[in-house]
Amino acid sequence: MNIVVCVKYVPDATADRQFESDNTVDRVGVDGLLSELDEYAVEQALQLKEKAGDDTEVTALCVGPEKAVDAVRKALQMGADKGIHVSDEAIAGSDYVATSLVLAKAIEKAGAEKPVDLVMCGMASTDASGSVIPAMLAERLDLPQVTFASVIESQGDQVRIKRDSDTATEVIGASMPLVLSVTDQTGEARYPSFKGIMAAKKKPMETWSLSDIGVEADQVGLSVAWSQVEETSARPPRTAGEIVTDEDGSGAEALTGFLASKKFI
Amino acid sequence: MSEVLVVVDHVDGAIRKPTFELLALAKRLGEPAAVVFGGSDVASAAAEKLTSFGAEKIYVIDDAEIKGYLVAPKAEALAQLVEKSSPAAVLLVSGYEGKEVAARLAIKTGSGLITDAVDVEEGGVTTQSVFAGNFTVKAKVTHGTPIITVKPNSTSPVEEAGAGTVEEFAVTISDSAKKAQIVAAQPRKASGRPELTEAAIVVSGGRGTGGDFAPIEGLADALGAAVGASRAAVDSGWMPHSFQVGQTGKTVSPQLYVANGISGAIQHRAGMQTSKTIVAVNKDEEAPIFELVDFGVVGDLKEVLPAATEKINQRKG
Numbered sequence: 281m282n283i284v285v286c287v288k289y290v291p292d293a294t295a296d297r298q299f300e301s302d303n304t305v306d307r308v309g310v311d312g313l314l315s316e317l318d319e320y321a322v323e324q325a326l327q328l329k330e331k332a333g334d335d336t337e338v339t340a341l342c343v344g345p346e347k348a349v350d351a352v353r354k355a356l357q358m359g360a361d362k363g364i365h366v367s368d369e370a371i372a373g374s375d376y377v378a379t380s381l382v383l384a385k386a387i388e389k390a391g392a393e394k395p396v397d398l399v400m401c402g403m404a405s406t407d408a409s410g411s412v413i414p415a416m417l418a419e420r421l422d423l424p425q426v427t428f429a430s431v432i433e434s435q436g437d438q439v440r441i442k443r444d445s446d447t448a449t450e451v452i453g454a455s456m457p458l459v460l461s462v463t464d465q466t467g468e469a470r471y472p473s474f475k476g477i478m479a480a481k482k483k484p485m486e487t488w489s490l491s492d493i494g495v496e497a498d499q500v501g502l503s504v505a506w507s508q509v510e511e512t513s514a515r516p517p518r519t520a521g522e523i524v525t526d527e528d529g530s531g532a533e534a535l536t537g538f539l540a541s542k543k544f545i
Numbered sequence: 546m547s548e549v550l551v552v553v554d555h556v557d558g559a560i561r562k563p564t565f566e567l568l569a570l571a572k573r574l575g576e577p578a579a580v581v582f583g584g585s586d587v588a589s590a591a592a593e594k595l596t597s598f599g600a601e602k603i604y605v606i607d608d609a610e611i612k613g614y615l616v617a618p619k620a621e622a623l624a625q626l627v628e629k630s631s632p633a634a635v636l637l638v639s640g641y642e643g644k645e646v647a648a649r650l651a652i653k654t655g656s657g658l659i660t661d662a663v664d665v666e667e668g669g670v671t672t673q674s675v676f677a678g679n680f681t682v683k684a685k686v687t688h689g690t691p692i693i694t695v696k697p698n699s700t701s702p703v704e705e706a707g708a709g710t711v712e713e714f715a716v717t718i719s720d721s722a723k724k725a726q727i728v729a730a731q732p733r734k735a736s737g738r739p740e741l742t743e744a745a746i747v748v749s750g751g752r753g754t755g756g757d758f759a760p761i762e763g764l765a766d767a768l769g770a771a772v773g774a775s776r777a778a779v780d781s782g783w784m785p786h787s788f789q790v791g792q793t794g795k796t797v798s799p800q801l802y803v804a805n806g807i808s809g810a811i812q813h814r815a816g817m818q819t820s821k822t823i824v825a826v827n828k829d830e831e832a833p834i835f836e837l838v839d840f841g842v843v844g845d846l847k848e849v850l851p852a853a854t855e856k857i858n859q860r861k862g
């Protein structure tokens with residue numbers, strides 16, 4: 281089996297995330313890392329490989345600036361077999377549509393010799409939280425999507441997942457090749473072991489530019505994005521609320537009083 | 546005036562509240578035109594309500610060939626409708642399905658996409674709340690048909706009748722759109738409480754409940770609220786994942802959010818920070834949740850909540 285896991289390099293959610301003056305996300309000035317939600321996709325890819333027990337290969341694919349190679353490296357340390365980093369200055373500021381084009385073209389190239397059976401993604405990135413890239417990849421690659429998996433079962437080329445939507449729990453099935461996105465409900469992602477960290481240094485890693493994957497510079501980037509950000513502004517800090525300490529039932533009294541004053545009761 | 550397509554979110558003809566919110570937003574951009582996937586029984590059940598909330602037109606797309614498959618056939622059908630009606634925009638509810646239908650539709654129609662809008666103004670400028678609510682972004686689609694997914698509770702439904710002209714729209718679904726099958730579907734059990742993402746009030750519990758959600762549920766019922774849970778409570782197996790509020794669960798934006806025994810980690814804040822009024826009860830006065838609140842009680846939720854519930858029920862008489 282040939283598995284490609286898409287991994288995103290995102291600004292650390294616990295750091296002070298910022299926008300640049302052109303309203304793009306600051307991806308350089310803020311410490312970044314592999315998006316936590318993509319770790320679950322890497323984990324599930326590795327579990328599928330371990331279950332298959334054959335010559336299944338897991339490739340971690342990342343589109344992003346130079347530093348984004350850290351996300352690929354982390355996936356390699358966890359156990360992915362090889363890494364691909366698509367990096368090109370022209371990509372900066374790309375919207376979902378252009379990003380999905382770059383990823384789709386890179387996946388096509390990754391499958392040039394041995395076709396890709398599974399494209400795996402996290403359920404969302406921790407920065408944009410769009411959750412739309414897996415469906416866009418499926419559309420572009422003309423593949424079925426089995427997305428937002430909380431449980432994955434596979435047998436041969438058949439994949440079945442559990443998907444918890446707002447109103448129902450569904451079982452979705454399709455045959456490979458397909459796009460599979462996973463939620464954090466699939467289970468804890470492993471930490472890289474010392475051995476994994478050492479082994480990762482010797483794993484194959486390729487860096488591709490746009491021309492390597494057959495995408496023109498004027499198809500991507502901020503200036504041609506089909507949605508434009510007009511303005512970003514920091515939310516004014518919440519004015520400090522009233523905090524009371526409960527003593528002998530005073531907390532419940534005060535809480536009820538507050539709710540009544542706001543007409544919630 | 547151009548039509549604005551509103552993709553109706555319904556379960557067997559029962560329309561979910563966010564659809565009515567979309568109709569209200571659509572009116573700012575053009576003529577609201579609802580799109581219902583379903584058979585004729587579903588369509589007639591839905592048409593009356595859609596009309597009373599402002600739908601000028603109601604497109605009915607028979608879903609016999611659509612309902613057994615995930616997302617792709619709906620996107621294909623909508624692309625055909627977009628082609629025919631050249632709408633000013635397409636609005637969908639920000640949920641798993643709405644976002645993924647929107648994603649495929651954007652690629653199919655060569656259109657820009659904006660997700661998780663919390664407001665849409667005349668002219669199509671959207672507002673998004675990002676980075677766990679710390680930033681507000683205004684954006685606009687500049688290419689193709691603006692495709693916008695909107696979070697529940699972004700506006701109030703407006704009951705003002707439209708013409709409600711029903712038009713059946715025939716679509717052709719390709720075989721390649723029918724590759725991801727819905728093998729089984731188990732509707733979520735009705736709890737008798739409001740649905741989490743739609744609720745005006747949400748009462749949530751976290752690690753501090755120690756696994757006992759009775760005080761949370763008691764207060765929720767006194768306030769007519771939905772029950773939510775933090776990731777810690779879900780990971781501990783105390784509540785099902787469908788109750789989780791936060792980055793990997795539901796995003797809620799109610800009038801009132803009451804966080805109990807929840808420390809307020811960034812992952813949780815991402816799911817509730819845009820709530821209008823925030824209240825917290827927590828034993829730890831250093832809990833970061835208190836940085837967000839309009840009102841907070843430092844105390845044991847097992848004592849504060851039952852006492853408050855009793856007082857509220859007394860007031861209601």
